Amino acid sequence: NAGVMQNPRHLVRRRGQEARLRCSPMKGHSHVYWYRQLPEEGLKFMVYLQKENIIDESGMPKERFSAEFPKEGPSILRIQQVVRGDSAAYFCASSPSSSSGNTIYFGEGSWLTVV
Amino acid sequence: AQTVTQSQPEMSVQEAETVTLSCTYDTSESDYYLFWYKQPPSRQMILVIRQEAYKQQNATENRFSVNFQKAAKSFSLKISDSQLGDAAMYFCACGIIFGKGTRLHILP
Numbered sequence: 001n002a003g004v005m006q007n008p009r010h011l012v013r014r015r016g017q018e019a020r021l022r023c024s025p026m027k028g029h030s031h032v033y034w035y036r037q038l039p040e041e042g043l044k045f046m047v048y049l050q051k052e053n054i055i056d057e058s059g060m061p062k063e064r065f066s067a068e069f070p071k072e073g074p075s076i077l078r079i080q081q082v083v084r085g086d087s088a089a090y091f092c093a094s095s096p097s098s099s100s101g102n103t104i105y106f107g108e109g110s111w112l113t114v115v
Numbered sequence: 116a117q118t119v120t121q122s123q124p125e126m127s128v129q130e131a132e133t134v135t136l137s138c139t140y141d142t143s144e145s146d147y148y149l150f151w152y153k154q155p156p157s158r159q160m161i162l163v164i165r166q167e168a169y170k171q172q173n174a175t176e177n178r179f180s181v182n183f184q185k186a187a188k189s190f191s192l193k194i195s196d197s198q199l200g201d202a203a204m205y206f207c208a209c210g211i212i213f214g215k216g217t218r219l220h221i222l223p
Contacts, residue, residue, distance in 0.1 A: 033211055042121075042215035043160075043206060058116070089158065093211075103150065104211060106160035 002027065004107035005074075006092050012113045013082050021110045022074040025094030031055075032075040033093040033104055034067055043091065049075060082114045117142045119207055121214035128197045129222050135182075136192045136217045138207030147210055149183065149190045154204040154216070163205070166190065197221050 005024040013019050025032050034046040048056040049069040060067065064082075069075040079086055089109045095102040118141045128134035140149065151163040166174045166183050173181050178195045190209075194201055202221045207214045 035213070043213040045212055048211060091160065093160075103148075103162055103165055105162075106152075109158055 004029075004092055004094050004105055006090075006107035006110050008110060009108065010111045010113070012115060014115055015083055016081050019079040019082050019086070019112055019114075021077040021079075021090050021092075021112070023077070023092030023094075023107060024074040025092075026105055029094035029096050029105075031095045031097065031102075031104075032069050033095075034075075034077050035091040035093065037089040037091060037109075039088070046077075079112070082112070084114050087112055087114045117144070117147075117209045117212040119209050119212050119214035121207055121217050123217045124215070125218045125220065127220040127222055128194075130197055130199060132197055133193060133195045134197055134219065136194075136205050136207075136219065138190045138192070138214060140188050140190060140207070140209040140214075142188075142209055144210070149181075150208040151179070151181070151190075151192045152206045152208060152213075153201075154206065155200075155202070160206075164192070194219075199223065 007022050032049045035043040037043050045059040047060050047067045052071050064080045066078045089111050091106055091109045093104040093106045095104045120139045147168045149166045153161045153163050164174050164176045164179050166181055173183050180193045182191045199221050204216045204218050206216045
């Protein structure tokens with residue numbers, strides 16, 4: 001029973017390029033969460049998605065960031081025109097149903113470095 | 116909106132001793148869950164313990180236990196008989212919102 005799978009694990013992008021991070025939830029999980037962790041900082045909630053729906057995007061920066069979780073395939077966090085400040089670890093997590101009571105299970109993270 | 120506050124950025128404890136990590140939270144939900152996660156140097160997020168807010172009994176998992184004070188919105192983690200492998204960042208969470216973490220050092 002595979003856990004939450006994230007790829008790529010490490011991604012290097014030049015300033016101005018696009019970064020796409022993918023997340024496949026655990027089998028049977030229909031809810032996906034994205035978090036950002038800056039160096040030496042905590043986990044900052046970004047967005048919560050169900051299949052084909054964004055439930056809560058209150059933590060997403062207003063520009064350049066978007067997320068989707070299509071009916072088929074992984075969830076994708078997309079960062080356009082990356083800047084140095086986007087360098088961080090991006091964690092995906094999933095849960096079987098609504099967020100309030102279920103434990104969320106994390107992937108191993110994707111490390112984005114912007115040069 | 117939910118908020119989680121961990122007021123101790125770093126703590127140290129002697130091996131085999133007991134340490135308590137503090138966490139306070141705020142939520143408008145009537146039914147919610149609280150969690151402690153551990154992030155070792157590998158950066159993997161590992162669930163340590165969880166507490167259902169409607170349960171008065173404090174959760175326990177082996178050497179890890181919580182002191183849940185619902186009225187005070189406090190959810191501290193106690194680690195007994197600390198081991199070198201306990202060294203990590205510890206994050207408190209209310210639902211899907213996390214605190215900034217406490218870095219725990221274990222002194223041999």
